[in-house]
Amino acid sequence: MLILECPYCGVNAEETELSAGGEAHLKRFGPGSSDDNFHDYLFVRENPRGVHLERWRHANGCGKWFHAARCTTTLEVFGTYSAQTTEPPQEIKDKISARRPGWSWREFS
């Protein structure tokens, strides 16, 4: 059972209260971008075994979107953080580093 703390209402919400929103920190490539960039934006996703950054929504709760950093292998949750950011905050990166030294995910490490 995956339990994530919603940063907006402070609830420790278990999975059935949440809805998964896919990969975090996608950069949108829209009109005017190259076909390759647009293709990657639409179709290419990380599928890591280990550290992963995701979007979740507290759907059966306060309704807010947020981010979560967790391990896809062990389901260990490193932390959750605000949706109003384009990269994981240093505090979250530190928490991941403490548990998975040398981790990297896309351009973050």
Place this chain on the structure above:
Amino acid sequence: MSKAVSALNGASFSGMADVIETGLTGMITLRGALSDATFQQAVVDATGCAVPAQRKVIQVGGNVVVWMSPDELLIVTDHAKAPAMVDTLSAALKGQHALAVNVSDARACFTLKGVGARETLAKVAPVDFDGAAFSTGDVRRSRLAQVAGAVWLNADGSFTIVCFRSVGQYVFDLLKTAAHPLSAVNALG
């Protein structure tokens, strides 16, 4: 305007807890900056209640203000008073990034009370309803089996449950089943 009728017209059930549809109940969704002084004053002036802290409700007289999210409150009041209260709030918040909407007829509201009330709720929501974890003035939005709902604990020991009107019958039937007199689990202290 046509005659207002609540979702289940006051239906009730008595088992290990009493489930009562509250009948006509005024409900207002108020969105805005909860920490803003003008917003807070508007809430006090309209309801007599202060803006509640995170996951808390404040009850003054017949009005209840419920914390729904960092930018949303639910105001519960008399059904007949709700339209005027919306006008009062809208006037006080003119020019602000805020919104007051009368959702009375879009919601269903239930009271759940009796010794088995906590257990009834614990059966249908992934929430710790033990006395030590959920006490008077606490509110929790969660799911009631398959639908979204909000639950808070009043000073008189009863719970109030709010859900969308479209799933009012579902929630009533769900609570009725969970409160069946022969279904006690006695899992909560």
